[in-house]
Amino acid sequence: MRLEVLTPAEMSECDRRTIAAGPLDGYGLMLRAGQAVASTALSRYPGASRVDVLCGPGNNGGDGYVVAEILRRSGIEVALFAEGSPKKGTDAARARTDCRIEPRPLAEYAPTKGNLVVDAIFGAGLDRPVSGTVMRAIEFTAEARAPVLAVDLPSGVSGETGKILGTAFSAELTVTFARLKPGHLLLPGRTNCGEVIVADIGIPDSVVASVGPKCFENRPDLWRKTLPSWAVDVHKYSRGHVAAFSGGPSATGAVRLSALAAARAGAGAVTLLSPSAALLVNAAHLTSIMLRRCDSGVEALDFISDRRVRAIVFGPGLAPEEPTAAMLRELLGAGENPAVVVDASAITALALDPEGFFEVSAAYEGPLVLTPHEGEFARLFPDLAAQSGSKLERARLAAQRASAVVLLKGPDTVIASPDGRAAINFNGTPLLATAGSGDVLSGIIAGLLAQGMPAFEAACAAAWMHAEAARSLGPGLIADDLPGALPGVLGNLEAGR
Numbered sequence: 001m002r003l004e005v006l007t008p009a010e011m012s013e014c015d016r017r018t019i020a021a022g023p024l025d026g027y028g029l030m031l032r033a034g035q036a037v038a039s040t041a042l043s044r045y046p047g048a049s050r051v052d053v054l055c056g057p058g059n060n061g062g063d064g065y066v067v068a069e070i071l072r073r074s075g076i077e078v079a080l081f082a083e084g085s086p087k088k089g090t091d092a093a094r095a096r097t098d099c100r101i102e103p104r105p106l107a108e109y110a111p112t113k114g115n116l117v118v119d120a121i122f123g124a125g126l127d128r129p130v131s132g133t134v135m136r137a138i139e140f141t142a143e144a145r146a147p148v149l150a151v152d153l154p155s156g157v158s159g160e161t162g163k164i165l166g167t168a169f170s171a172e173l174t175v176t177f178a179r180l181k182p183g184h185l186l187l188p189g190r191t192n193c194g195e196v197i198v199a200d201i202g203i204p205d206s207v208v209a210s211v212g213p214k215c216f217e218n219r220p221d222l223w224r225k226t227l228p229s230w231a232v233d234v235h236k237y238s239r240g241h242v243a244a245f246s247g248g249p250s251a252t253g254a255v256r257l258s259a260l261a262a263a264r265a266g267a268g269a270v271t272l273l274s275p276s277a278a279l280l281v282n283a284a285h286l287t288s289i290m291l292r293r294c295d296s297g298v299e300a301l302d303f304i305s306d307r308r309v310r311a312i313v314f315g316p317g318l319a320p321e322e323p324t325a326a327m328l329r330e331l332l333g334a335g336e337n338p339a340v341v342v343d344a345s346a347i348t349a350l351a352l353d354p355e356g357f358f359e360v361s362a363a364y365e366g367p368l369v370l371t372p373h374e375g376e377f378a379r380l381f382p383d384l385a386a387q388s389g390s391k392l393e394r395a396r397l398a399a400q401r402a403s404a405v406v407l408l409k410g411p412d413t414v415i416a417s418p419d420g421r422a423a424i425n426f427n428g429t430p431l432l433a434t435a436g437s438g439d440v441l442s443g444i445i446a447g448l449l450a451q452g453m454p455a456f457e458a459a460c461a462a463a464w465m466h467a468e469a470a471r472s473l474g475p476g477l478i479a480d481d482l483p484g485a486l487p488g489v490l491g492n493l494e495a496g497r
């Protein structure tokens with residue numbers, strides 16, 4: 001499965017290397033791109049009475065001219081509209097010449113319901129908000145509710161960030177080339193793309209590998225090989241021991257959700273470390289999850305080293321205050337190096353002294369995963385949150401600064417590693433927008449880390465499993481239901497589904 005996600009810059013570098021190696025030249029790539037779009041139009045819209053092809057001034061427009069000519073030769077009635085003209089001597093200019101239809105100015109375009117619209121105005125080269133005639137064409141098309149087939153990307157969607165620049169077509173279908181771009185997976189652009197088809201236009205996998213993209217679509221094939229699988233003679237402690245830190249007596253539910261999820265994710269043993277004041281309330285709710293009184297960092301560290309704890313969940317239900325941050329710094333500074341998942345209010349507590357945390361995390365030798373939602377991200381990384389760059393870039397920079405894997409939650413969760421790798425999760429669902437679902441996610445990550453999964457892969461797998469568990473339950477789910485749905489998700493993974 002080709003999981004690499006190429007930025008527009010990486011895509012054009014792939015084009016350049018493919019052309020340099022021959023025999024394909026730029027026009028050959030354009031013909032294949034146009035052919036892929038035209039055959040999709042013919043197969044998916046066989047009843048279209050007329051096709052309006054809208055072409056821009058660059059190579060996206062060049063693809064459009066190839067599409068128009070192929071459809072014309074197939075006997076389809078085609079109306080061609082152009083915004084600007086391709087530069088002389090370019091592949092797009094050649095495609096324009098080879099197209100036997102005379103284009104009319106885009107300003108004359110009036111969509112008609114029932115006509116298919118092929119959007120070849122802007123693609124990977126969009127670098128500023130669309131305006132004027134293009135904006136009107138997009139708005140008219142939306143009003144007419146004419147179906148849109150976008151070439152490479154819907155015009156107005158940034159291939160780099162998924163942001164809408166001005167306005168953008170809402171396509172039913174997008175045909176892109178070689179690999180997905182971040183704009184096909186990040187919101188809101190993902191919504192504007194509709195169904196995305198990735199067409200092979202002859203860019204060799206070896207060329208893609210040589211460009212070395214570091215962003216991937218978060219699918220099981222990305223981390224399946226690192227999933228824990230256990231021989232029959234396994235002992236519970238060899239499947240890893242997780243310690244989860246409980247909050248005070250009125251804030252214990254979050255960590256229990258997390259602890260249960262860690263156990264369901266396969267950890268051999270899970271212990272709740274609870275302050276004395278919350279011991280009874282925790283004890284009343286626990287069965288297979290063990291309980292231990294813990295009122296200080298020293299007691300926690302004793303437990304962690306005595307019981308060879310391999311993963312810690314630190315955050316759900318904890319107070320967003322300095323003592324919480326101080327306890328975490330103490331845990332990270334003690335040299336035991338378990339994997340640590342820092343979630344929820346612990347992230348907010350760290351924001352009281354970010355540099356103090358980054359200093360400790362840079363020296364930490366164990367796996368470290370931060371799981372902020374956008375609000376917690378903005379508290380710990382205020383400058384990055386204010387940046388206009390893509391969510392992918394923000395997560396990547398945060399991972400480097402925190403020397404930790406950063407899982408930036410949302411319907412388009414991004415997982416970024418300090419080594420530069422990143423993954424965009426595509427199976428997110430609004431069903432997860434329910435109290436406590438983040439606590440479950442942090443527990444799944446800890447459960448996988450306790451079994452020895454590397455931090456980046458564990459965070460990717462957990463994000464995917466978390467969403468699959470929600471999808472398997474459907475509407476009406478609450479966070480309490482999620483851990484119980486994990487065995488089904490793990491069973492499907494084990495069966496290779």
Ligand SMILES: NC(=O)C1=CN([C@@H]2O[C@H](COP(=O)(O)OP(=O)(O)OC[C@H]3O[C@@H](n4cnc5c(N)ncnc54)[C@H](O)[C@@H]3O)[C@@H](O)[C@H]2O)[C@H](O)CC1
Pocket residue numbers: 011015029030033056057058059060061062063121122123124125126127128129130131151152153177178203
């Ligand atoms: N391997 C591949 O994916 C291939 C893709 N192909 C197509 O090439 C385009 C990218 O072409 P490019 O010329 O770089 O950019 P665009 O055609 O998207 O844009 C043209 C041009 O427009 C200017 N521009 C950008 N934003 C605006 C704006 N808001 N208003 C006005 N003008 C704007 C800017 O100067 C751009 O350069 C890709 O999408 C594919 O469709 C190849 O055909 C084959 C290989």
Ligand SMILES: [K+]
Pocket residue numbers: 060119120121122123150151152153154155
């Ligand atoms: K387009």
